[in-house]
Amino acid sequence: MTEVHDVIIVGSGPAGYTAAIYAARANLKPILFQGMQPGGQLTITTDVENFPGYPKGVLGPEMMEQFKEQAERFGTKIHFEEITEFDFSSRPFTLKTDFGEHKANAVILSTGASARLLGLESESKLMGHGVSACATCDGAFFPGKEVVVVGGGDSAMEEANYLTRFASKVTIVHRREDFRASNIMVDRAKANPKIEWQLNKAPTEMIAGEDGKLRAVRLKDTVTGEETEFKTDGLFVAIGHVPNSQLFKDQLETDENGYVLVKNGTHTSVEGVFACGDLMDHVYRQAITAAGTGCMAAIDAERWLENKSHEMIAEGHWAPTQQ
Structure with a gap:
């Protein structure tokens, strides 16, 4: 039987890693899938001088490695596989890779955007x-x-x-x-x-x-x-950005450019699915704002899991997490 996780985070970078840090500290035992570009766009950036806490600046790849270490410190399990298929039509949600199937009661999407x-x-x-x-x-x-x-x-x-x-x-x-x-x-x-x-x-x-x-x-x-x-x-x-939403945009509400629409923080159009970082932000697109929305997504997911678990167990739609 496939193990059901409290929360799966898809995508790394400042948003995904921050979501993992907060989710892990909330004892949600998050699983994070790094995707094709671990660390996101910052891994192709040299000096980062505008992120608070680094008065002398920091290399983008070095910063992302520190984010990753902090997420792992609190118990996040990091997978290097890429999610190739999403199914948000029923709970628990199903995510597939080339190597297997994974299930979760909540999903945080932080797949980012790619510069054209x-x-x-x-x-x-x-x-x-x-x-x-x-x-x-x-x-x-x-x-x-x-x-x-x-x-x-x-x-x-x-x-x-x-x-x-x-x-x-x-x-x-x-x-x-x-x-x-x-x-x-x-x-x-x-x-x-x-x-x-x-x-x-x-x-x-x-x-x-x-x-x-x-x-x-x-x-x-x-x-x-x-x-x-x-x-x-x-x-x-400066010819625009493309949100990395191709694999699931038909299941979630997006704008005309493919950015995932959120409400009340980071809630998407599917209950239990949350979006953060450049995937839902086409205005600011900064490391610090991505990290902020990653924090929001983890808190939103934690509160949603807490509020919905009893209701969904009664409806027969909830899969208890296997310890």
Whole structure:
């Protein structure tokens, strides 16, 4: 008989690990599945300087290892398998991996979101070495530098304006002359004297210097096909994010972009399923806010389990946890 757990947490990163810490301290004996990218997006980040408690900054992978150790300290069991199938249609909920089946009375989803990237091999090699997908996270590393923002939507305009706080010049690169961004955001960017434009241009390669950091980007003219090398100290990809909700979005209410909708904290449209971190947050997308919602999800799950257990036992829908 498959063991039924109080709570299973799917996804690591600040949200998942924080949920695990709180759930473990509440004696819920959580099981956490790390997924394909243990530690989430912070594992491809170098220095993290805006998380409280690290006055000298910390490497993203190092921070996530510390989160993991703290979760394990309180009894979280961590699995390296990836969940491949979710069934929220009946309780206990069923989650499957390539190696077996797992059941839980409550599930916390913290699968995060993935930045849309350009898909260039050089982009992945230089990620964290001059290439970034988060101006809020990494903009402060470019004081007095010249940087590039790739994109034509509101997020690109917003990130370009934000980066002018630090950079001496920000160049927006966009493959067309018209923009998906709202007029007010475009007008705001055009009014900023530190923002310049490279339109009808598409990046084809990020070029590293001798120090292994980005020194230039190769741009292809989308009209003439001509390629030129454009010197830059940093490049920010701002073409949006994709929530990692593909495997269960048909079972939960999501917005038009796939972000899981929550109410009363972290409750999803299915009772007993909770969502936290970038999976449900398309506004802030910071490590500290993800950790905060992870805490909320664990507390919400604990209270829901406590309030619902007697009622659901009477209805015959509850599976007692096997000790």
